[in-house]
Amino acid sequence: MAMSDNRQRYMPLPDDRTAERGQPLAYPEAVLLVNPVEPEFKGEVDDKYQYSIENKNNRVHGWISTVTDPPMGFWQITPSEEFKSGGPLKQCLTSHVGPITLAIFHSTHYSGADLILQFGPNEPWKKVFGPVFIHLNSLVNGDDPLKRLWEDAKQQMEVEVQSWPYDFPASKDFLPLDQRGSVSGRLLVHDRYISDEDLPGNGTLVGLAAPGDVGSWQFECKGYQFWTKADEKGCFSITGIRPGTYNLFAYVPGLIGDYRYDAEVTISPGCDKDVGTLVYEPPRSGPTLWEIGIPDRTAAEFFVPDPNPKYINKLYLNHTDRFRQYGLWERYADLYPHNDMVYTVGVSDYRKDFFFAQVTRKTDNNTYQGSTWQIKFKLDIVDKNNTYKLRIALATAHVSDLQVRINDLRPSNPHFSTGLIGNDNTIARHGIHGLYRLYNVDVPGVQLVEGNNTIFLTRTWSTSPFQGIMYDYIRLEGPPSSKGNNLGFSSK
Template sequence: MVTETDAEVIVDNGVIQLTVNKSNGRMTSLVYGGVNMVGRGNYDMNTVREGAGLPLPPADNGLTIRREQDFVDIAFRHSPSGDMPCWLIRHHIVRTGEAGVHLAYSYDHPAAFHGFRIDQHRYVFYTAGDTFTHASVPDDVIGTPWREAAAQMPTADELSRAPMVMDATYDLEGTGSSYPRRHYTKYDWAVYMKDHSLHGLYGNGYGMWAALPNLEAFTGGPVRQDLILHQTSDGPVLLVEPHATHYGAPPVRVEAGQAWQKTYGPYFVYVNQGDDPRAMRRDAARQARFDAHAAFYDRLGVEGWAPTAQRSRVRGKAQIPGVPNLAGAVAVLSDNRVEMQRTVLGYSYWSDIDEGGQFAIDNVRPGTYRLTIYGDGVWGEYVIDDVQVGAGQDIQLGRMLWTPESHGRSVFQVGSPNRTSVEYRNGRDFRQYGLYKTFHEDFPEGATYIVGESTEAAWNYIQYQRAYLVEAPEGTVVPENTEGIRLFDFGSAGSPVAQGYERVAQNTLYGIGGFGLDRVVASRDRGQDGDLQRDFTVGSQYTFSVELPNGDYQVTVISGDAIAANKTRISFNGGELVDLTAGTGEYAVHTADVTVDAGRLDVAASGDGRINAVEIVSADAAVPVLQSLSIDGAELVPGFSAFRSDFAADFHFDQESVTVHAVGRGGAHVAIDGVPVPATGLAVPLDGRHSVIEIQVTGDDGSAPTTYRIHATRQELPWRILFDLDGAPTPGAQATLSVGLAAWSMGSALPVPPEESNLTVTINGEAFVWTFQPDDARGATYRSGCGGRTYRNEFTFDASLLKPQGNEISLQINAGAEHLWNEAAYDSVRLEIR
């Protein structure tokens, strides 16, 4: 039964009741067994125009309802826009008697439209109420089993009270949570796609499951991993995420002049009831087979769907000379002439290879593909392009002789080329946030592997550029009983207020208290970067006012966001607009001399309208504080604020000193260890891994000095491999060092800066630099990756560089770089001589 109102479409098949908003095509509820499972079902994506814009057709958005005898298809059509210059159709499909909803969506980019990129698109089910309490996700076959014991999620309330230590990563200590791990993060619940077909939530006798009958449209092929579900401070979410740039996956890029069409799905979100979670999962698993819905999907005929009769089987036999058993190897069909893990525009299919080398890949759409074969412990891949697949065929590719990569006689090998870091220390526990905290306990002198002596436990599964957080203790230097100082900490009504500051929440209105906003605005609390900067008020146009005695003041505004770029504009007392621009995780600080002549200071905010703090100091106030503080070659974390006491900074492992620039306000004297800081700065030695630099500021009145501290930490030592040869290399011989990474990426889930990163490999003093582009440095490596050709390199050099004894190879992350933070998850390292 279908019911339409002016605002909604309601479909009731006797088992579920689905409601869709007619204005945007979004699900607003899914009722099953009298319980609403979904607060909203939201298709979201991150897209951006690339290149110049081209003319687009007039907007023609709209919802259509297709009614057939045994199903209803609600389709919403989005018109092309500047950042998404293509037609997008989203489907919610309900079938008679089924406990669930089928989802599908398709893109159609005509060649006449301009280019764009997609970093992520997915369907998100924001669950309703408190029905779901547990997650059902299979463990990684390569890691320590842990998910069943951690199935009960922390509650939304526990997450709301837990500090966020990284994007979507919470420290539960002190919350009373029964979750068995200290940290909860959505990234620990990611899965590899190779054998994945089902994930879900359950609780209170109900289950909701994402059943994926085929993964052909998922980007990245079988080695890709991504997010599937997690708890939030508002309740659990269930994801169907065919594309994202986590874990080094590339974005979808479509250029002007390029016609592109791709259909994602259909997928099936299934709901059931029961008291046994395992039985509920087995029931849901029946919905995740390709043949469970194939006939229905053929009849449904969503645009871009390839009917079963047109799909083909592709078979072959792989052989490696001298290797009788190929069990564990995988055959993949993917975009032609593209690395399989970088397939985003087309479709991918894969199959395990049996002991004898036979494989069969079923249900392949017609097209032209690359065939890739890879296997555990085998260097390189077998690749052939231009594999033609017609409609309804049984294609026999025949015998394929696969010769593993070899560059001569092997001198040593660390690890096995299996696309993971599982064999190294902590490798089986790679899905556990916070392992960096134990690195210095395991490797107090850094990681050194001695060939012939060391085991794989001498090599950590990740090489860190920093095995620590760049953070400083909370603290302020607000003088007591000093007239002429007003300090305001902006943000939410419930977040911490910096010591010595007054709270300005989103609803602190100007009035009796003598300060406040001219209207209620929004606020955000990111839970990181310190009490002063973690939260802020935000609005497109609003004013903060505070009553002050007439006179001259220095007014400082701090504006930034831990997880987003910021473009805020401010003005003082209706004066000239000032831009406060900051990148993600940065904070713009602007100080101005302002005259108050009407008993009140007005600070107006516009643009992004973020304000973290306002600091007001009378020109007549005798305050022994810093006016400015900076260091050469690094940034202070958090950014400088005159009334914050502690800052952090990190430096390269071999940096011996840092030049500190510090100026006291109003001529106050500044010294470090009793030595005055000149206008050109003062060089201060760095001692050991951690140094604390104390800066003392004194006035002329003989009062006690104000003390600031810079907590300086030097980055990790390069990792080393030490080895001897069994004799001098033959004159004219060549050596090849092969380095394979499971992943190379940012050490957090923050946006990747537009800078090249590097791994510098030094062989007996000669450096070889391996450069990575920004798009290849995505995701947090502590969760490992499953890299392909992008993360393998061969360094070939004259073997005379080697010695019979005492050879050293070192690996350093980001030599010569200042602003990056990367981690390398190692797969394997091998040296050969020919």
């Protein structure tokens, strides 16, 4: 099975998942192979969720058989994600034991009920899903069929992407290129605490989706979305857009929040619109006093533990996607059996000391309890008459309430609470992000002290091992001031 250059492996057999050969784990999709047909797979976990992928990267995946003569490949190629739900960062399944290859156009995986299609009384709706392209290849002569058949599949994928939208579908609902339009422009970023100049939105994801609030493209599933990546100058061009009315959205890696162009964009057949130069001002009140993590909408930069040796997938040993191992939620209690995580700004390293998910802890009587993490930091000067800002960006949440307390854990009423949020189920499905959520918390200066301070992050609601949150990024800002940091220090 292959889905990327570094996610390929020989797979177990369907028989290995039967009651005679496999042991179901915490949910039916995950099975420990205890007596597989091929002994090399003994002790591994098979779980289809370990092979999920983001829409923007889900272009080609499939299978290679080296036992046939000649060796053969079977590939599904998806030239465009315009018809998929949830935008470019939405994760979906690909291939799994069978051999099975999935073409998923809509699902609630890694998002939950927020992505369920909702219809009003007598509401008309239709949508074209696909087409997808099935590619078969074989290798008559030569060696290394795994590499050569995969490389051929990638080349064919590039051909299909360049051919989109196809010109052969006869349905009037699938529009050819001459009945579509395009949009171009440039996105700059302005943050006076980073630079006096507007900076190009290098690598920005820019897209058109149904009109809605800032960030609403994450939840949009009835219509079509059209996305591209801006170049190093922030310039972008989106082609092949179906006629309709859209908002233009953007997400800038390295910055918090979402951008939405104020004016709606109306696309007509054959149009070529230039929206000019757009400027995104990310959420910012004052200078950065300290920050934890990287604002990239994932928890991948934080500490991901080694898996329990009893539950491994060999593909993800020494792999960049080590978070896809089964059962990592149980490792928190192994590393913190009695006391919760304490992170000290300027001393701790988020890559080693900040656990990738704030999860539940199983107790001796088989119940689950929440946790309270501490962020300790020192301020040399405190402005008691002004307000500080705590930015908390979450990469995912599942049936959790995140409560924030400042310098005192005792109050029954927290300083801030998200309320019950999330049905992403990312933790159980081996993802590193689900839906993005940003919370901006006012912290009155009178609640801070000169010297040592502590922020308490309590995650409540604990009835299962899969409840929890993943942080994307946390930042404390000082009160508005001239550019620069004169209220403490800045440290990752």
